Amino acid sequence: MKVKIGLEVHAYLNVEKIKTKLFCPCKVNYQEAEPNTNICPRCTGMPGAKPMLPNKEAVDRALAIALMLDCQIPTEPVLFQRKHYDWPDMPYGYQKTMSGSYSVPTGVKGEFNGVGIWQVHIEEDPAKWDPQTGRVDYNRAGVPLVEIVTAPDLKSADQARLWIRQLITTLSYIKAIQKDAGIKADVNVSIEGHPRVEVKNVNSFKSICRAIEYELLRQQEALKEGKQMLSETRMFHDKTQTTRHMRFKETAEEYMFIPEPDLPAILIDTTTISKIKDELPESSVKKVQRLTKEYKLSREDALVIASDLQLANLFEVLVKKVRPDIVVRWLRRDLLKYLYYDKRTLEDVNIDANSLLELLELVQEKKITDNTAKDILLKLIKGPLSPKSYVKEHGLKVVNDLQVLKGVCKEVVEENERAVQDYLSGEEKALHFLMGKVMAKTKGTATPREVTEIIKKLIK
Numbered sequence: 001m002k003v004k005i006g007l008e009v010h011a012y013l014n015v016e017k018i019k020t021k022l023f024c025p026c027k028v029n030y031q032e033a034e035p036n037t038n039i040c041p042r043c044t045g046m047p048g049a050k051p052m053l054p055n056k057e058a059v060d061r062a063l064a065i066a067l068m069l070d071c072q073i074p075t076e077p078v079l080f081q082r083k084h085y086d087w088p089d090m091p092y093g094y095q096k097t098m099s100g101s102y103s104v105p106t107g108v109k110g111e112f113n114g115v116g117i118w119q120v121h122i123e124e125d126p127a128k129w130d131p132q133t134g135r136v137d138y139n140r141a142g143v144p145l146v147e148i149v150t151a152p153d154l155k156s157a158d159q160a161r162l163w164i165r166q167l168i169t170t171l172s173y174i175k176a177i178q179k180d181a182g183i184k185a186d187v188n189v190s191i192e193g194h195p196r197v198e199v200k201n202v203n204s205f206k207s208i209c210r211a212i213e214y215e216l217l218r219q220q221e222a223l224k225e226g227k228q229m230l231s232e233t234r235m236f237h238d239k240t241q242t243t244r245h246m247r248f249k250e251t252a253e254e255y256m257f258i259p260e261p262d263l264p265a266i267l268i269d270t271t272t273i274s275k276i277k278d279e280l281p282e283s284s285v286k287k288v289q290r291l292t293k294e295y296k297l298s299r300e301d302a303l304v305i306a307s308d309l310q311l312a313n314l315f316e317v318l319v320k321k322v323r324p325d326i327v328v329r330w331l332r333r334d335l336l337k338y339l340y341y342d343k344r345t346l347e348d349v350n351i352d353a354n355s356l357l358e359l360l361e362l363v364q365e366k367k368i369t370d371n372t373a374k375d376i377l378l379k380l381i382k383g384p385l386s387p388k389s390y391v392k393e394h395g396l397k398v399v400n401d402l403q404v405l406k407g408v409c410k411e412v413v414e415e416n417e418r419a420v421q422d423y424l425s426g427e428e429k430a431l432h433f434l435m436g437k438v439m440a441k442t443k444g445t446a447t448p449r450e451v452t453e454i455i456k457k458l459i460k
Contacts, residue, residue, distance in 0.1 A: 001191045001192070001220060001223070002191065002192035003155050003156070003189075003190075003191060003192075003216060004152035004153075004188075004189075004190045004191070004192060004196070005152060005153075005154035005155065005156075005159075005160060005187070005188065005189055005212060006149075006150050006151060006152035006153070006154065006187075006188040006196075007148075007149075007150045007154070007160065007164070007185050007186070007187060007188070007208075008147055008148070008149050008150075008185060008186040008188070009147065009148040009149075009150075009164065009167065009183055009184075009185050010145055010146070010147050010183060010184045010185065010186075011145065011146055011148075011168075011171070011177040011178070011181070011183045011184075012028075012125070012143060012144070012145060012177060012178040012181040013057075013058045013061045013062065013122070013144040013145065013146050013176065013177060013178070014061060014175050014176055014177055014178050015028055015055055015057045015058050015061070015144060016057075016175070017057050018055055018056070018057045018058075020055055021043055021055070021124070021141075021142035021143055021144065022054055022055050022058055022096070022122070022124045022142050022143070022144040023042060023043070023051035023052050023053075023054060023055075023096065023124065023142055023263075024040050024042035024043045024051065024052055024142055025040070025052070026038045026039060026040050026042075026043055026142065028143050028144075029139065030128070030137075030139040030140040030143060031181070033139055035135075035137040035139060036137055036138055036139060037139065038139045039138045039139065039141070042142070043091075043138060043141045043142035044091050044138050044141065045090075045091030045092035045093075050262050051096065051260075051262055051263060053263070053264075054080070054122070054144075054263070054266070055144055058122060058144035059106070059122065059266070059268075060272070060276060061144075061146070061174075061176045061177075062106045062107075062120060062121070062122045062146050062176075063106055063107070063268065063272070063273065063276050064174050064176055064276050064279075064280065065107070065120055065146055065148070065171060065174070065176050065177075066105075066106050066107020066110065066120040067107070067273075067276060067277050067280055068170055068171070068173075068174060068176075068280060068283055069107065069110040069111070069112045069117045069120060069148070070110045070111050070112065070117070071106075071107030071108055071109060071110030071117055071119075071120055072107065072108050072109045072110070073106070073107055073268060073273050074104050074105070074106075074107075074108065074268070076104055077104065077265035077266055077267045077268075078098060078104045078105065078106055078265065078266050078267075078268060079098070079102065079103060079104050079259055079260070079265045079266075080096050080097065080098055080259070080260040080263045081096070081097055081098065081099065081100035081101075081102060081103050081257045081258065081259060081260060082094040082095070082096065082256075082257065082258050082259075082260050083095045083096075083097050083099065083100055083123075083255045083257055084255055084256040084257075085255060087126070087129070088127075088129045088134075088136050089126035089127040089128070089129040089136060089141070090126050090127070090141075091127070091138070091141065095123060095124060095126065096123065096124050096260055096263070097121065097122075097123035097124070097147075098121035098122050098123060099119070099121050099123065099147065099149075100255065100257035101257040102257060102258075102259060103121065103257075104265075105119040105120060105121035106120055106121055106122060106268075107119060107120035107121075108120075112163075112166075112167060112170070112283075112285070113163055113166055113167075113285045114153065115150050115151065115153045115154060115163055116150060116151030116153050117148060117149070117150055117151070118149045118150065118151055119148075119149045120146065120147070120148050120149075121146070121147055121149075122144060122145065122146060122147075123145050123147060124141070124142045124143070124144065124145065125140050125141065125142065125143040125144070125145050126140070126141060127139075127140055127141035128140050146176070146177065148167070152188060152190070152196075156212075157208075157209040157210070157212040157213045157216075158209070160187075160208060160209060160212055161205055161208065161209045164183070164185070164205060164208065165205065166284060166285055168183065169284040169306070169307055169308075170283045170284040170285065172308070172309070173281045173283070173284060173309045174280060174281065182203065182204070183203075184201050184202065184203045185202050185203075185208050186198055186199065186200050186201065186202070187199040187202055187208060187211050187212055187215070187236075189212055189215040189216060189219065190219070190229075191216075191219050191220065191223065191229070194219070194223070194229040195229050195230060195231035195232075196231060197215060197219065197229070197231070197232055197233075197234060197243075198232075198233045198234070199211045199215060199233075199234050199235065199236050199243050200233055200234070200235055200236075200246065201235070201236075202236045207236055207238060210236070210241050211236040211243060214236075214241065214242050214243055215234075215243055218243070230248065231248065232245060232246075232247070232248050233246045233247050233248070234246055281309060284306045284307070287302075287306040287312055288302045288303055288306045291305060291306060291312075291315075295319060295324040296324065297324060297328060301328045301332065304332055304336070305328060305331065305332075308345075308346060310346045310347060311331065311336075311346055314331070314346070314351075314353055314356070315327055315328065315331060317353045317357070318331075318353070318356065318357055318360060321357060321361060322357065322360040322361060322363075322364050323364060326360055326363060326364055327360060330360060330363070330373075330377070334374060334377055335351075335356075335377065335381075338377070338378060338381055339381070342381075349381050351380055351381060352380070352384050355380055355384060355385065355386065355387060356377075356380060358386060358387040358388050359373060359376055359377060359380065359387040362387060362388065362391060366398060367391070367397055367398055368391055368396060368397065368398055368445070369398055369444055369445060369446070369447060369448070371439070371444045372391070372396050372444050372445065375444070376390060376391075394443070395443065395445070396443060396444070396445055397445060398445050398446075398447060405442070405446055405450060405451070405454060406454055408438055408441050408442060408446070409438055409451060409454040409455050409458060410458060411441070412434055412437045412438050412441065412455075413434065413455065413458050413459055415437075416433070416434060416437060419433050419434050420434070420459050423459065424459065431452070431455065431456075434455050435448060435451050435452060435455065438451045438455070439451070
């Protein structure tokens with residue numbers, strides 16, 4: 001059975017400069033504010049209230065997303081529609097959106113990582129409605145959303161999960177969406193030759209995958225039993241990890257799409273498109289491909305480096321003077337690990353690239369040990385310093401004089417006869433104890449491998 005999976009990904013646009021809703025001057029603050037405090041007559045649908053012109057930053061962000069996904073930008077004016085439906089979360093009985101029967105979205109006919117993009121468009125978010133209590137919070141009503149509609153090119157839940165993660169990574173490059181606000185997706189699943197089923201408002205990576213897996217299994221079992229598949233809308237139930245029927249699929253006629261009479265059509269001029277395009281970075285997918293080819297990184301390493309634009313830029317600064325394998329090892333194994341444990345990001349610490357370059361040059365030239373380098377890296381995360389000056393000031397350069405190192409090892413062996421006897425009796429940890437004493441005396445500037453070899457020769 002040939003499977004067809006498509007996604008309608010919804011995310012909140014990042015309007016960090018203008019910080020207002022799509023059609024009114026109310027603040028975009030629906031997560032922390034008290035219910036119904038960031039509202040006005042426009043976003044609550046009061047009689048006679050008319051929408052303002054759309055938030056320009058939201059339109060520009062949507063255009064940037066469309067261009068990052070290789071979409072065509074329409075030459076004709078884009079148009080908002082009224083999508084009618086009767087739910088308490090839409091106070092005026094319709095949603096203002098660029099989707100619909102007569103729509104001209106901000107981008108069409110794109111492609112991202114092997115999946116076709118049918119369209120990218122803007123729409124306003126509904127209010128937050130609690131069906132159990134009947135209460136509605138309009139703080140969220142009118143917040144600008146982007147919707148990315150894919151072709152049904154996905155074939156499995158795993159492919160969908162990876163594709164969405166790569167999509168979010170790429171959009172983070174241009175800070176187009178609010179990552180902390182999460183995403184939602186409507187999942188369309190069908191078996192070729194049968195009607196599609198839409199699962200609405202699935203709100204996490206895990207749930208998206210589970211909804212796809214469950215739907216595929218449900219539809220396959222139904223067909224084996226000779227049941228007729230119906231075009232329907234279902235909802236995903238988090239507790240049971242299953243989908244259930246909501247309603248039969250709506251048609252465009254049922255939504256009664258009409259052009260929004262209170263908003264003019266928007267002509268996107270070529271100058272604006274060119275300016276946005278010139279400012280776009282390389283996408284994460286293309287960056288992974290280039291890193292693996294140009295620097296011979298493994299795909300896993302390339303994916304980690306490309307997961308954050310600041311990290312990727314730092315990598316490409318460092319590899320100009322330091323071997324790629326050293327750079328990727330220290331960025332992945334140590335820098336990201338320290339940041340993860342400290343619950344901070346690279347942006348939070350603003351580490352100096354020149355200082356990190358100094359440190360990795362010392363590592364590459366084997367002038368300091370890994371332990372010394374790790375200690376200095378932790379200091380770099382806390383604040384600026386020159387690793388070369390720090391090493392010189394504290395005498396942390398690697399002990400290259402073998403005779404000096406042998407002398408230190410001999411001294412440690414003579415001072416710790418009990419540990420020597422323990423090692424000779426088969427206690428391996430006694431050797432580690434002796435090594436630790438040598439490292440302490442040399443301030444960590446001795447190479448562990450050489451210390452081990454010298455100690456073993458002294459006490460065998």
